[in-house]
Amino acid sequence: MPFKPTPQKFNASIKEVVIGTGDKALTLGGEQVLPLYSFDGEIKNPPKVGVEITDNGPDKNIPGIAAFYAGADTVPDAAAKACSMPGVSFISLALEGADPNGANKSVDDCVALCKAVSDKVTLPLVIQGSGNMEKDKELFPKIAEALQGKNVLLLSAKEENYKPIAVAAVQAYGQKIGAESSVDINLAKQLNVLVSQMGITANSVVMNVGCAVAGYGFEYVASTMERIKGAALVQNDTMLQMPIITPLGTDAWSVKETVVSEEDFPEWGPLEARGVNMEVSTAVAVLAAGSNAVILRHPESIATISKFISDLM
Amino acid sequence: MALKGLDIFKLTPKTNCKECGTPTCMAFAMKVAQGALTLDKCPHMSPEALAQLGEATAPPMKAITIGAGDKAYTLGGETVLFRHDKTFVSKSLYAVSVCSDCVDKKLPEIAKIDYERISERMFVELVSVEYKGDKAAFVETVKKAQAANRTLILDVKDLDAAKAALEIVKAGKPVLNGANESNYKEMSALAIEAGVALGVGGANLDAIYDTVKALETLGNKNLIIDVGTVSVKAAFANAVQIRRAALKDGDRSFGYPSLVNIAKLASGNAAMQTALASLFTVKYGSIVVLESMNYAQALPLYGLRQNIYTDPQKPMKVEPGIYPINGADENALCATTVDFALTYFIVSGEIERSGIPVNLLISDAGGYSVLTAWAAGKLSASSMAKFIKEQGVEDKIKSRSLIIPGKVAVLKGELEESLPGWKIIVAPGEAVGVVKFLKELTA
Numbered sequence: 240m241p242f243k244p245t246p247q248k249f250n251a252s253i254k255e256v257v258i259g260t261g262d263k264a265l266t267l268g269g270e271q272v273l274p275l276y277s278f279d280g281e282i283k284n285p286p287k288v289g290v291e292i293t294d295n296g297p298d299k300n301i302p303g304i305a306a307f308y309a310g311a312d313t314v315p316d317a318a319a320k321a322c323s324m325p326g327v328s329f330i331s332l333a334l335e336g337a338d339p340n341g342a343n344k345s346v347d348d349c350v351a352l353c354k355a356v357s358d359k360v361t362l363p364l365v366i367q368g369s370g371n372m373e374k375d376k377e378l379f380p381k382i383a384e385a386l387q388g389k390n391v392l393l394l395s396a397k398e399e400n401y402k403p404i405a406v407a408a409v410q411a412y413g414q415k416i417g418a419e420s421s422v423d424i425n426l427a428k429q430l431n432v433l434v435s436q437m438g439i440t441a442n443s444v445v446m447n448v449g450c451a452v453a454g455y456g457f458e459y460v461a462s463t464m465e466r467i468k469g470a471a472l473v474q475n476d477t478m479l480q481m482p483i484i485t486p487l488g489t490d491a492w493s494v495k496e497t498v499v500s501e502e503d504f505p506e507w508g509p510l511e512a513r514g515v516n517m518e519v520s521t522a523v524a525v526l527a528a529g530s531n532a533v534i535l536r537h538p539e540s541i542a543t544i545s546k547f548i549s550d551l552m
Numbered sequence: 553m554a555l556k557g558l559d560i561f562k563l564t565p566k567t568n569c570k571e572c573g574t575p576t577c578m579a580f581a582m583k584v585a586q587g588a589l590t591l592d593k594c595p596h597m598s599p600e601a602l603a604q605l606g607e608a609t610a611p612p613m614k615a616i617t618i619g620a621g622d623k624a625y626t627l628g629g630e631t632v633l634f635r636h637d638k639t640f641v642s643k644s645l646y647a648v649s650v651c652s653d654c655v656d657k658k659l660p661e662i663a664k665i666d667y668e669r670i671s672e673r674m675f676v677e678l679v680s681v682e683y684k685g686d687k688a689a690f691v692e693t694v695k696k697a698q699a700a701n702r703t704l705i706l707d708v709k710d711l712d713a714a715k716a717a718l719e720i721v722k723a724g725k726p727v728l729n730g731a732n733e734s735n736y737k738e739m740s741a742l743a744i745e746a747g748v749a750l751g752v753g754g755a756n757l758d759a760i761y762d763t764v765k766a767l768e769t770l771g772n773k774n775l776i777i778d779v780g781t782v783s784v785k786a787a788f789a790n791a792v793q794i795r796r797a798a799l800k801d802g803d804r805s806f807g808y809p810s811l812v813n814i815a816k817l818a819s820g821n822a823a824m825q826t827a828l829a830s831l832f833t834v835k836y837g838s839i840v841v842l843e844s845m846n847y848a849q850a851l852p853l854y855g856l857r858q859n860i861y862t863d864p865q866k867p868m869k870v871e872p873g874i875y876p877i878n879g880a881d882e883n884a885l886c887a888t889t890v891d892f893a894l895t896y897f898i899v900s901g902e903i904e905r906s907g908i909p910v911n912l913l914i915s916d917a918g919g920y921s922v923l924t925a926w927a928a929g930k931l932s933a934s935s936m937a938k939f940i941k942e943q944g945v946e947d948k949i950k951s952r953s954l955i956i957p958g959k960v961a962v963l964k965g966e967l968e969e970s971l972p973g974w975k976i977i978v979a980p981g982e983a984v985g986v987v988k989f990l991k992e993l994t995a
């Protein structure tokens with residue numbers, strides 16, 4: 240008697256969001272099965288991998304990263320080079336330096352950088368803000384204006400600042416926004432509801448539901464994402480059907496395992512391998528829980544995750 | 553298939569005597585069907601009824617024990633597909649595979665991975681010995697692996713070799729991973745005789761299913777299902793479908809723990825080994841066999857596993873109080889953090905590493921991380937001040953220097969106001985910075 244599998248293909252589907260323009264444009268979402276369950280039904284748009292570059296340029300202290308970007312001395316040059324990184328589908332520029340509690344770069348400087356990067360890259364662009372709500376509120380509308388026609392994704396709008404960002408970015412300039420919440424299905428839903436009440440359709444919204452790396456409270460992230468995909472597909476909750484994007488470059492390279500030197504912890508071996516494995520392990524875990532895109536830093540992690548995804552499709 | 557309440561009701565005495573604690577036999581039957589009560593709560597069930605129902609009301613997935621003594625582990629016994637539905641009970645175990653050529657090199661490497669993280673010992677629990685066609689070499693390798701003091705997996709389909717190896721190591725209750733559609737009868741006899749769990753594989757799900765059924769008919773239910781090495785996609789599809797068939801669709805023939813051999817699925821690619829090990833840790837690999845394990849791989853993997861296998865109904869908390877570290881006495885500096893177990897272990901570990909005596913003050917922050925507690929209003933200047941009063945810190949400790957986590961630097965001003973006489977010092981945001989910070993502070 241052969242085994243009778245009962246495939247779980249749902250009538251509901253994750254909404255599709257297009258980022259970028261032309262033949263390199265990418266689509267997130269569209270699937271009608273649980274994350275990575277290609278055996279239950281086709282995954283229309285397999286998850287995508289992006290590479291993160293901060294406004295200070297790639298981290299040249301990591302040999303593999305330094306080697307890849309050798310010769311690319313400016314941020315726009317690095318971004319251009321990143322487009323040729325095997326496995327990469329989009330570029331993510333993180334405006335860390337805009338944070339008022341850090342380098343506090345001016346809005347004009349940031350906009351100019353985004354413009355310069357956008358002019359050089361051939362892949363779709365995702366812009367990560369400063370992390371400071373007030374600053375992002377000023378920053379994103381200006382960036383949205385400067386990059387009109389590029390169909391970029393602006394990460395992220397939070398409950399506290401989504402209004403001006405949504406109005407300017409999506410309604411005025413046709414960009415896409417990320418709705419960021421902190422590891423909680425109800426908060427994620429609430430923000431999607433608020434954004435949709437402004438007349439913005441799901442096809443312009445990607446969720447960033449928060450992240451923690453492997454070993455650092457990841458269970459909450461896994462359960463939040465799994466519950467969101469369950470609500471979206473099993474219960475057809477339209478307010479949770481937006482695709483999920485998860486930037487994890489910063490977190491992955493800032494925990495003890497990935498910052499202490501080999502000198503201090505000789506048995507742990509080279510820092511670079513620890514960072515790569517932390518990126519890989521966390522990326523796999525969020526993809527399995529429901530992310531439609533991950534943002535990483537190291538060429539080896541990116542190649543690995545990209546192959547991992549295609550192996551499963 | 554899972555039984556419906558009505559099917560169970562038909563077999564109760566229907567006397568409504570209430571001894572089971574429910575008002576009627578019908579109510580009892582419903583509870584049993586939901587898994588809320590077990591059959592033994594009714595003292596009046598006939599032996600025939602029990603026999604008939606016992607099988608059907610048994611847990612959907614068997615718990616299988618492998619290994620012996622302090623190296624015994626339970627696999628399986630899961631009841632849910634998602635941890636938020638209840639909890640995962642048996643964490644994935646990691647194995648490293650060895651063969652005659654590499655065993656001498658690999659065993660010392662395996663031994664190096666051994667450390668503690670939040671009260672859990674992290675190490676490679678299992679060693680899988682691969683048969684490569686030469687019985688003598690296999691037996692020799694098994695002997696060497698036995699000396700590594702780990703529970704073994706005998707990865708062998710050859711009967712003679714399996715028999716010879718079991719002779720040597722059967723007391724340690726290894727897994728005999730080698731049954732398939734052509735050899736299962738003999739393999740099963742060997743496994744039963746040695747009292748060990750049998751790994752069952754096959755070219756595809758149908759073949760595996762048929763072989764499991766055949767083994768069950770032979771009376772062997774001490775099984776582990778090998779999801780195979782045809783491709784990454786097939787292995788994942790099998791792992792998910794097997795677990796789902798058992799837990800969601802009530803098909804008990806797939807109600808066994810699983811084994812995934814990623815040493816074979818991604819041979820020679822360490823980063824891909826980490827990727828696949830992570831995948832099968834979150835999705836349904838009871839035993840994950842890797843090609844090797846170094847710290848770069850272990851640190852995220854074991855962290856991930858520890859997270860996924862925590863009970864979502866029980867927050868991991870430590871008791872609030874004063875924790876003296878490095879022999880701190882009343883003159884030592886004070887530092888503070890939250891009562892979230894993860895945070896406590898990271899911070900106290902780093903302070904220990906600095907060697908500098910510190911009184912670590914753990915306040916009741918609802919078991920949350922620093923920023924979560926702060927955002928939830930459970931870590932504030934007033935909660936800290938209240939804690940210091942209630943614990944009588946000022947009577948017990950003479951130092952008036954208090955180091956606060958860098959992530960809540962904003963509390964400095966308010967704390968200075970609510971704790972007159974105290975010097976509030978802001979620490980780095982991440983605990984790793986503590987060693988350098990404390991050394992400079994006390995220099």
Ligand code: B12
Nearest residue numbers: 421450456889895920921922923924927928957979982983
């Ligand atoms: C998991 C998580 C949760 C879990 C709780 C887990 C827990 N037990 O704490 C849940 C889902 C319940 C949760 C809830 C909330 N969360 Co939350 N959560 C997280 C998440 C993803 C990880 C937290 C974690 O486990 N960190 C690991 C621990 C070890 O970190 P830690 O305690 O800070 O300790 C480190 C350092 O601070 C340092 N350190 C600690 N103490 C000390 C002491 C000294 C002396 C030194 C030197 C160093 C030091 O050492 C550690 C390692 O370096 C973070 C985002 C992230 N990636 O960090 C958000 C986050 C902390 N949450 C956030 C928020 C807003 C919330 C909510 C308020 C959301 C809401 N509105 O409901 C709620 C609050 C709780 C409630 N009301 O129920 C925000 C906080 C924003 C802010 N800047 O204030 C964050 C940052 C997410 C975000 N980006 O928005 N959360």
Ligand code: SF4
Nearest residue numbers: 568569570572577594
């Ligand atoms: S104890 Fe048995 S017989 Fe009595 S009410 Fe409960 S189920 Fe019925």
